[in-house]
Amino acid sequence: MIDLKNLTKKFGKKIAVKNLNMTIEKGKITMLIGPSGCGKTTTLKMINRLIDSTEGDIRIKDKSVYDLDPVELRRSIGYVIQETGLFPHMNVFDNIAIVPRLLKWEEKKIKLRVEELLNLVTLNTEYMYKYPLQLSGGERQRVGLARALAADPEILLMDEPFGAIDPINRSKLHDSFISIQEKIEKTIVFVTHDINEAIKLGDKIAILKDGDLVQYDNVYNILYEPENEFVEKLLGHDRNIKALVLKKNRDYYVTEGFVTCQRSDKPDAVITRLQEKNKKIAYVVDSNNKFEGLFLLEKHKKDTEPHLSFVDNPVTVEKNNNLQETFSLMIEAGEGNLPVLTDKNQFIGEIRMDDIFNEFKGER
Numbered sequence: 001m002i003d004l005k006n007l008t009k010k011f012g013k014k015i016a017v018k019n020l021n022m023t024i025e026k027g028k029i030t031m032l033i034g035p036s037g038c039g040k041t042t043t044l045k046m047i048n049r050l051i052d053s054t055e056g057d058i059r060i061k062d063k064s065v066y067d068l069d070p071v072e073l074r075r076s077i078g079y080v081i082q083e084t085g086l087f088p089h090m091n092v093f094d095n096i097a098i099v100p101r102l103l104k105w106e107e108k109k110i111k112l113r114v115e116e117l118l119n120l121v122t123l124n125t126e127y128m129y130k131y132p133l134q135l136s137g138g139e140r141q142r143v144g145l146a147r148a149l150a151a152d153p154e155i156l157l158m159d160e161p162f163g164a165i166d167p168i169n170r171s172k173l174h175d176s177f178i179s180i181q182e183k184i185e186k187t188i189v190f191v192t193h194d195i196n197e198a199i200k201l202g203d204k205i206a207i208l209k210d211g212d213l214v215q216y217d218n219v220y221n222i223l224y225e226p227e228n229e230f231v232e233k234l235l236g237h238d239r240n241i242k243a244l245v246l247k248k249n250r251d252y253y254v255t256e257g258f259v260t261c262q263r264s265d266k267p268d269a270v271i272t273r274l275q276e277k278n279k280k281i282a283y284v285v286d287s288n289n290k291f292e293g294l295f296l297l298e299k300h301k302k303d304t305e306p307h308l309s310f311v312d313n314p315v316t317v318e319k320n321n322n323l324q325e326t327f328s329l330m331i332e333a334g335e336g337n338l339p340v341l342t343d344k345n346q347f348i349g350e351i352r353m354d355d356i357f358n359e360f361k362g363e364r
C-alpha cells in the first residue's frame with residue numbers, strides 16, 4: 001500500500017531519517033516507535049508531504065507522492081495529532097466538516113456523514129454543537145479521529161494522538177480505537193513512544209533509532225525475537241508479561257474442575273459438592289447456562305456450620321479478552337480463578353492464574 005524507498009531526510013547536517021526502506025500494509029496498523037528525536041514524526045510527515053524528502057521516494061499504491069498535487073494528497077489522507085489541532089472557534093460539526101466542505105459536498109450529505117462519524121467514535125450527536133473547550137481530552141481525540149475520517153480516506157496518519165490523555169482514559173480510547181479499526185479497516189501509520197501502546201494497537205511495529213530502522217516485524221516476532229539489545233531494552237524486563245496481550249482467554253480456559261449450580265439448588269447439596277471438591281466457589285447459571293453470579297462458601301468463627309452467600313456481580317472475564325487484562329483483573333479482584341463468559345453472558349468455563357503462569361514460563 002505505502003512503500004518507503006531509500007527515504008532520507010536531512011535538516012542541514014542533521015540526518016533525521018536514514019535510507020529508510022519499508023512497506024506499509026493495507027488495512028493494518030503499523031506503529032512507528034523509538035526514542036524522542038529518532039525521526040518518527042519526520043517519517044510520518046513525509047508520507048503526506050508536510051515535509052519533502054531529501055532523497056528517496058514514497059509510493060502509495062505504486063504512485064510516487066511526488067507526482068501528486070500535495071494539497072490533494074493531504075486531503076486524501078487523514079491526519080491526527082496530539083491535542084488534535086481542532087479549531088477552538090468552530091464547533092464539533094464545523095471541525096469535522098472541514099474537508100467535506102473543501103471537497104464541496106452538499107450540506108445534507110455532510111450532516112449525515114458527521115452523524116455517522118460521531119456514532120462511530122461513540123459520541124452522542126448532541127456533541128455536534130459543542131466547542132472543543134467544552135470537551136474532555138478523550139472526547140477531543142475522538143472528534144479529531146472523526147475529523148480525520150470525514151472524507152473516508154484510505155490512509156490515516158496518527159502522531160502520538162493519545163499522548164496527552166491520562167492512563168485510564170487512554171486505555172478506553174485504545175479499546176474503542178481497536179473496535180473502530182475492525183469496522184473501517186484503514187491503512188494506519190501510528191507514531192508512539194509508548195511500547196505498551198505499540199504492542200496493544202499494532203499489527204506491525206517499526207522500531208527506529210537515530211533515523212535508522214532497527215526492526216520491522218509483527219508484534220509476536222518483536223516480542224519473542226528482538227533484533228538486538230536496543231529492542232530488548234525498549235521492550236523492558238517484563239516482555240513475557242507484555243506478550244500476554246497477544247493471547248486470548250478463549251485458548252486457555254478450562255471446562256472442568258469447578259462447581260456450577262443453579263440459584264434454586266438446595267444449599268446443603270451445593271455445600272456438600274463444594275466440600276467434596278475442596279472448593280470455595282460455585283458458579284451460578286440459569287437453565288440456559290446464562291451466568292447469574294456465584295455462591296461463596298463461608299464459615300465465620302462463631303458458626304459451627306459453613307453457609308453460602310450469593311454474589312450477584314462478581315468479577316468475570318470475556319472469552320475474547322486477552323490474558324494481560326485477565327491477569328490484571330485477577331490481581332485487582334484478589335482471585336486466582338475467574339469465570340469466563342461469552343459476549344452474551346453465557347458461562348463457558350474458568351480461567352486460572354496457574355495456567356497463565358505456565359504460559360509465560362513455557363516461553364523463553
Ligand SMILES: Nc1ncnc2c1ncn2[C@@H]1O[C@H](COP(=O)(O)OP(=O)(O)O)[C@@H](O)[C@H]1O
Binds near residue numbers: 042
Ligand atoms: N524542521 C526541523 N529543522 C531541523 N531539525 C529538525 C526539524 N524537524 C526535526 N528535526 C530534527 O530531526 C530529528 C528527528 O525529529 P522528529 O522526526 O521530530 O523526531 P521524533 O518524532 O521521533 O521525536 C530530531 O533530531 C529533530 O531535532
Ligand SMILES: [Mg+2]
Binds near residue numbers: 040041042
Ligand atoms: Mg514526534
